[in-house]
Amino acid sequence: MQQLDDIVERNRPYKKADHLYRQHDEFRSIFAVRSGSFKTYVLSSSGSGRVTGFYLPGEIIGMDGIADRTHANSAVALEHASICEIPFSQLESLSLKLPSLQHNFFSILGAEITKDQKIHTILSSYSAEQRIASFLLGVSSRYARVGLSPTRFHLPMTRGDIGEYLGLTVETVSKLSTALQKKGLISVDNREIALLEKNELRAIVGADEF
Amino acid sequence: MQQLDDIVERNRPYKKADHLYRQHDEFRSIFAVRSGSFKTYVLSSSGSGRVTGFYLPGEIIGMDGIADRTHANSAVALEHASICEIPFSQLESLSLKLPSLQHNFFSILGAEITKDQKIHTILSSYSAEQRIASFLLGVSSRYARVGLSPTRFHLPMTRGDIGEYLGLTVETVSKLSTALQKKGLISVDNREIALLEKNELRAIVGADEF
DNA sequence: CGTCAGTTTGAGCGAGCTCAACGTGAGTGG
C-alpha cells in the first residue's frame, strides 16, 4: 500500500469543464476520482458527441487507453473535482512485485468489462422508462458505496448527458422523470433526486438488478 | 511463450449449442477461440435472453468473470469449435514472472473495454441501418485479422442473435439486410455475405470507423 | 439586467416494433 501510495500523484483540483485528457491523447495514466465527478465522451466526425460514462468518487477513469496507448474518449469534469493520477507504466512495474496489486488491478479491469456489458443489455433491450429507473438505481448504489445517501442525492450531469448516455433525447429524459415523479416513485427538484419507492423502481427495470 | 504454452489446456472440441460456461458458474479460466465461434448471452429473469457478444477465431472469451469470480454471461458454441483454456490463477502467477505477458494481458483487457464502449456508442446513437452496416464491417475486419476474406464470409449466428446483439428485432435485421442488398451494397445468400461496396457502407455508419 | 445553458411541456411524426402469415432448408423417423 505504501509503495502504491508512493507512485500516486495528487494533481491540482479540476474545475467544471476542465479536461482530464482528450480523445487521441497519449495514454500515460489512469485516474482515481477523489471528489467531484467526470464524464467521458466521444465526438463523432459528424459533430455531435456521445457520453460513454460517468465517474463518481472512488471510481477509476482512463482504462480506455490501455489497449492502444491512446485515449478513445475524452474525460471532462462535471463540477469541481480532485483526482489521484497513477502512471500506468509504474503501476505495471509495481504489479510485477506485488501480487495482490496485480490481482486487484485485474479485478478493476474485469469490473469495467462487466459494467460495460450490463449497459449493453440496458441499451439493447430496455424501454426509456426502464433505462431511467435503472440509471437512477445505479447512481444510488454507487453513492451508497462511498457512504452517501442511496435515497437522496445530487446528479452532477445534465439531462442531456443522461440522454446521450442512455440513448435517449433530452426531452424523453425530462418527460419520463416527470412521469416517475407523478407516479410517486421519485422526487425531482432540478438535479436533486430522491428515490421514494426503490422497490417499485426495481420492479420497473425487471427485478434481478440492484 | 513456452511457459505460457505449458499452462494452456487444449480441450475437446465443442459442437453447436455446447456451453463453454454458464451464467453464475465459478470463474476459473479464460478461453482463446482456436476455430469456430461462440456467442455470450445473459438471461433476464423475464425469460428472454440478450446476446452480449460474438467471439471469432483468435479472440478471448470469459473476461466477464474476472471481477467477482463468477461468470456474468453464458457462452455457447455457434458451430463446431475448438478452444484453448487458460486457467486464470496460473495466468496471474506467470504474469508476475513475465513482464511482457502481464503487459499483453493488460492490453487484452483494455481492448475488451474499448470494444464494449464502442458498442455503447453504436447502441445509443446509430439507426438500425447504421448498426447493421457497422456490424458487417466489424465482422469483416475481424475475419481479415485472421487471414480470411474481408469481403466474402459466412455469418455463424442467426438473424435473431444479431438482432439481440444490436438491440433490434429479427424482422428489422432481415428487412434492412434485404434493403442493403437492393441498394447493391452487399449480397446476402442466407448466411453467406459479400460486402460489395465497403466505402458506401462506411459512409452509412459515418466515416470515422473501420 | 440581459444572456445563455439547461429544463420542461406539447403537438405531430416516423423508425422500428408487433403481429401475422408464409417460405425454406436441414435434420429425423418411418
Next chain:
DNA sequence: CCACTCACGTTGAGCTCGCTCAAACTGACG
C-alpha cells in the same frame, strides 16, 4: 427415399414509443 417437423428467415400491414420541432420557463453568471 420420402414425409414430416421445426428452427430460421422473409415479407407485409398497422401501431406505438420515443424522436423532432417549437415554444416558453428557470436560474446562474457576467
